[in-house]
Amino acid sequence: MIVERIFISSERGAAQVECEQITVQSQKGIQGDRNCGKKTHPGQNITLVEAEEIERFCAEQTRPADLSITRRNLITRGVRLNELVNVEFLIGNVRLRGIELCEPCSLLGSSLSSKTLTSAAVIKHWLHRGGLLADVLSNGEITRGDGIKIET
Template structure:
């Protein structure tokens, strides 16, 4: 998912170019116009678990505006903090958990902050760029 500017609607894309040290081409953080400071470690890419979004969406009765770049299924994102992994051809390094914030809570009219604590996803750096595609698998690297 890409959003061209802070608070702009995020839209799904079938593929995105991942640029080391910047982020996803066309996204607010790669352009330096995100809500939070761009260029810091862990600001290039954000991931979230689809199962968490499904569970929270069902409980709320509405989808979650998660604002994460990549939605994955079947990967333990919390375990990737401090570790290298690949998404298709793109090599990343997990930086820290992507905890929910007051901004995300506002965008969803409440109800997401507590349920997403320690389940809000992962912030990562792009080590080796390339093109991400919908359906790419996440694979741990040593």
């Protein structure tokens, strides 16, 4: 269970930047990311999605696998994120808490739609597969390749 890729975006709609390492602040999120310090709703600190779900979608749509397509911050491998709602876990030395599923929105639907796949069909595909919204509970760094440990 690892972090495979890391992305941030300085503002809504801006191009994502891939990072080897990010600095996170408790209850604020990722330094340099558009949501850092915003507390409109719980779980806004950081977003995660499973690489396996992105790869499945890309294979079904016969498109090249692009792990950045969902615009989530952390792309994970080997962990079922749906099982981390209301669960504390560690990524490297950073403690997080899963808040809720990151369900697909119309923005994701429109960005992944095509001539053969409607926005509504994209949203339906990603329902319960769109990842996890989490709060950051400790300060630290998250690095590509960091392990994910579920607290029991």
